[in-house]
Amino acid sequence: MVQSIKKLHEEIAACTNCVPNLPLGPRPVVQFSRTAQILIISQAPGTKVHASGIPWDDQSGARLREWLGISSQDFYNPEKVAIMPMGFCYPGKGKTGDLPPRPECAPLWHDKILAQLPSDRLTLLIGSYAQARYLPWTAPRLQTDRVKAFSSFLPTFFPLPHPSWRCVSWMARNPWFESKLLPVLRETVKKRLD
Structure with missing residues (x-):
């Protein structure tokens, strides 16, 4: 039996599974309901999102909303x-940026959340961690190739790079992203929200 949304939210909010490995402590950041037609699976919250408790509450989030062509009102x-x-909590800082998402989180919570969502949803897979977990093993190995082959994963999945400041130079090297992918992404998202 599918558990109640409220109970699942409460269990996630109370999670302390990774406490010894979380430098800022636990603060799971998720958002879901039984009617959401779009699911965003990304990496893990950064320090700004950890502080606010609001997903994508940073420059990366602003860029993502621009890519999707949706308002903050719809996004939130x-x-x-x-x-x-x-990973639902900030994982800490590494040598070249934030550490990878804690590996315990997705196996612990993802299936429980996915059971609550519509089966015909569109899932945006942002970054290599989400793509490695959810795309078929036959998907291209390099993230750029996966993103370029986005249409082969539709209507279920839409792979995207992470919209951090690092993607600006990547976008300059891959002009097809803005000219070919973004119009399809915006139209696909619009149809799901209408």
């Missing part, structure tokens, strides 16, 4: 958009 409406990172 759990009835429309579900947000489920690979």
